[in-house]
Amino acid sequence: MSEKKIIVSKASPRKQETMPVLALRGLVLFPHMVLHFDVGRAKSVLALNEAMSNERKIFLVAQRDIRDDDPTGEQLYRVGVVGEIRQILRTQGDNLRVVVDGRYRGRLLNIDENGPFFSGVVEEYPVRERITNKALCDALVRTVKDLFEEYCYLTPKMPKDIVNGILASEDPFYVAEFIAGNIQLRYEDKQAVLEESSVIKRLELIAKLLENENEILSLEQDIHEKVKEQIDKNQREFYLREQMKAISSELGEGEELFEELDRYREQIRKLSLPQESEEKLLKEVDRMEKMPPNSNEASVIRGYLDTVLELPWNVHTKDKIDIEKARRLLDSEHYGLKKVKERILETLAVRKLSPEIKGQIICLVGPPGVGKTSIARSIAETMGRKYVRLSLGGVRDESDIRGHRKTYIGSMPGRIITALKQAGSANPLMLLDEIDKLGNDFRGDPSSALLEVLDSEQNNAFRDHFIEIPFDLSQVFFIATANDRSTIPAPLLDRMEIIELSSYTREEKFQIARRHLVAKQLKRHGIAAKQLSIADSALYEMIDYYTREAGVRNLERLIASVCRKAAVTIVSKEDTKRLSVTAKNLSTYLGPRKFRDDELTRKDEIGVANGLAWTSVGGEMLQVECAVMEGSGKDQFTGSLGDVMKESVSAAITYIRSVAGQYGISKTFYKDKDLHIHFPEGAVPKDGPSAGITTCTALVSALSGIPIRHDVAMTGEITLRGRVLPIGGLREKTMAAYKYGMKTVIIPAANVPDLEEVEDVVKEHIKFVPAERMETVLETALVRIPRPVIEPPAPAMVPVGERGEDTSIRQ
Structure with missing residues (x-):
């Protein structure tokens, strides 16, 4: 025989009995309560059989770990309940359904776990004790009843007889055990109540457990109500939609409208827009659902949704930047424009190193026909981006940029949104053509509407009046073109980087x-x-x-x-x-020639100087003619001159008066000579200060009678003290000098760095003379240097008496 393992407890004077022990899994039985449970383990079945053959008594005790299928004696609690088996029923398989009536609380003194079933010595473990603080006990009983009543409210399934029996009882022992046995608690908490022998502490424990359970049940009820409310709302909407479908079907409208609405909702959710934008669009779909299908307002909403859903919200092209390929492409499609090409390649290189860079908005400024638009198209091809062009010439209405409100008849999005829709990409290269031709009137200022578009800090949430929800323009590469920089509004110009394109030579x-x-x-x-x-x-x-x-x-x-x-x-x-x-x-x-060369003199002449001028179509030669006549000091300027040019001529005359003696000119010429200065092609308006040294040279030649070399041209501004100041358009002016066969060109010394832009063929055939002062210009342009005028000495002042005159007074 195998040895029996006995767990012995201390001796106790209370009643002791030896009986079968049955381990409960997740259950706790209280005295005076009936427990229904299923039995399937072999040990438990044998214990029941033994109990049925011996007064039907059995000791029911909970096991500590409910996951253990074969617990040992050490894994059982010591305190349980002695019960009487009322009924055993056989269910499907080998399982038994058992009904046990709890008699009294018992404590396991020792247990034999080596037999076919557990058996042990159990002593009676009464809980009744003398209550010393009756008021405290009554207060606890009342508190427990209140909490139990709240528990019953939160759990409506509690049987009424149990509720009434507990609320009507004043016995603290009964109340504590009956509540613990009939509410949903963890078996560990019920075991703690069963093991507690103090009535006061048992009531306090029951109150704490009830309060915690009520709080949990209250939260569960709130969650359940919210879920139920949401489910009811969805079911209600579904029910109403089905009703509307049925009504529309009866009216002959069909299910096309509802299929269209479902399609709109699905497309909106697929866009993964920000919550604000998605709610706005879904709200429009809901509005459309409530309207008659053929109403005007439904048509407006349908057009609005179609337009919004056609926009490239999440469609982007990937930049494929190859600097060498871009260089070859620009060289093959555009001749010259070296500075422009270099600047474009720099922009592309920066974008390759930092793809997320923002705020690079380029404005190509130059005369018509120099290739601004084709350069933008080449940049788009080089970057692998979609290309779209906006013509802004003559745009006077702000709504052309921002769009119209969709509530108006015939409303449509602005040109920016329309261009994005046309491009089919959220990051195209967008060409804003002729940005200097924007106008403004009573309908608004379109240039002000462009301020947000071209501001990298704002255009990530551009709102078109028609679309009404923000669209991100920060990924768009904007390139603007203009013919005249001065007509671009200053705030708009400040947002762009200017690249000048000069006219072709x-x-x-x-x-x-x-x-x-x-x-x-x-x-x-x-x-x-x-x-x-x-x-x-x-x-x-x-x-x-x-x-x-x-x-x-x-x-x-x-x-x-x-x-x-x-x-x-x-x-x-x-x-x-x-x-x-x-x-x-x-x-x-x-046909015959439309233009002819200016008939430039091929010999040295007095009073005729060759100037260089810049026009929007390139450089031109500009001869200045001066005539000096006897008169009273009148000056006449002809040739459709502007105010700046007239002031430049006046400065030249003043300078000549200050140095007249050095060049053999009478110091009184401004009193006794009339001057006529003429600029040929009088129908063509002329302005600017760059003809200053040309005018001065022609005047010195006319006043001194010394011819000017016919193969010398010049350009530069003059000051009252004879300094030569820099000018613009040197590249075009020098090309004109080369075209007309000039051998020497006088330029301001400050313009020497600009010679890098001059064509190589011009440098090979023309000698450039930098001049800081007018003396250098005259030494180069005049055939010879005039001799200074030597003034005769003034007669000495002799007293009258020393000249031998009779100083006596004649009678």
Whole structure:
């Protein structure tokens, strides 16, 4: 036989009995209570059988760990309840349904766990004790009843007989045990109540457990009500929608509207917009649902939703920046423009190193036809971005930029949002063309509307009046173009980085025509290169005598005109093998020359100086003529001169008066000579200070009678003290000097750094003379330096008496 393991407790004078022990899993039985539970373990079944054969008594005690299928004696609590088996029923399988009536509380003194079932010695463990503080006990009983009543309110399923029995009883022992046995508590808490022998402490423990349970039940009830309310709301909406569908179906409207609404809701949720924007759009869908399908307002909302959903909210293109590829592309599509290309390559390099950079807004400023738009298109192609162009010329209404409110009939989004929709990307390259042509009137100022668009600190939440929800423009690469920088509003100009594009020189126009324009027009007109050839001399002829422009648009039109004339000849005369256009026969295609060279004198003359001027179509030679006549000191200026130019001429005259003696000029010329200064082409307005040294040289020549060299040109501003100040447009002016065969060009010394921009061919054929003072200009331009005027000495002042005169008074 195997040895029995006995756990022995201290001796006790109370009643002791030996009986089977049954381990309860997750259950605690209280005295005077009936417990229903299932039994499936073999030990437990054998213990029940033993009890049924011996007065039906069995000791029920909870096990400490409910996960243990075969607990040992040490894993059982010591305090339990002696019960009487009322009924045993066999259920499915080998399980038994047992009904036990609790008799009294007992304590396990020792246990035998080596047999087929647990058996042990159990002593009676009464809980009744003498209550010394009756008031405290009554207060605790009342508190426990109140808490139990609140518990019953939060748990409506509590049987009424149990509730009434507890509330009607005044016995603290009964109240404590009955409440603990009939409320939902953890088995550990019930075991703690069962083991507590002090009535006061038991009531305090029950009160604490009830209060905690009531708080949990209250929170559960709140959560349940919120969930139920949400479910009821969703069910109500679903029910109402189904009703509306049924009504619409009966009216013959079909289910198309509801399918459309569901489609709108699905598309809105797929966009993953910010919560504010998503709620706004869903609200519009709900409004549309409540309207008749064919109403005007429903059509407005439908158009609004279609427009918003077509925008590229989360569509972005990835930048693919290759600096060498960009350099080759710019060189192949644009001749010259070295500074512009360098600046663009710098921008692309920075974007490659820092893709998240913001705030780079470029404005290309230059005369028409120099390639501003084509440069922007090349940048977009280089970066791999979508290209979209906005023409702002003549825009006078602020709504063209920000859009109209959708409540108006015929309302639509502004040009910015429309361009994004057209591009199909949230980060395109957007060209704002002719930004200097914006106007304003009573309808608003569109340039002010552009301030938010071009501000990197604000445009991440741009609100169009039609869309009404913010759209992020911070990823858009804005490039603006303008012809005149001075007409761009100052706040708008401050937000952009200016890149100047100067007019093309004669050589650049020729290279562009030969490399690009001729081939482009031949292809457009369907003429093969072997059928028509345009000689270089013909291109130079077109540039010099048929066009006067900064760009090459008119030159391209002339080439197209030649191609059309040639096409007629090729089609009408099938035996024509090859046509050749040269400078000699160009007039047969384009007619006589439209422009002619200024008839510059090819000999040294007095009072005629060659100046250099800048125009929007390039540099020009500007001769200044001076005539000196006997008179009373009158000055006359002709040639449609502006105020600045008149002031420059006056400064030159003042300077000559101050140095007249050094150049053989009478110091009284301003009194006894009349001066007439004329600038040819009087119909053309002229202004600016850069003709100052030219005017001064012509005046010195006319007053001193010394000729001016005909192969010398000059440009520069003069001061009253004879200093030569810098000017602008040196590149275009020097190209004009080269074109007219000048050998020497006098420039301000401060403009020497600008010679880097001058074409190499110009530097090879022209000698540049930097001048800081007017003396250098005159030494270079005049044939010879005039001799200074030597004034005769003034007669000495002799007293009258010393001259031998009779000083007596005559009678």
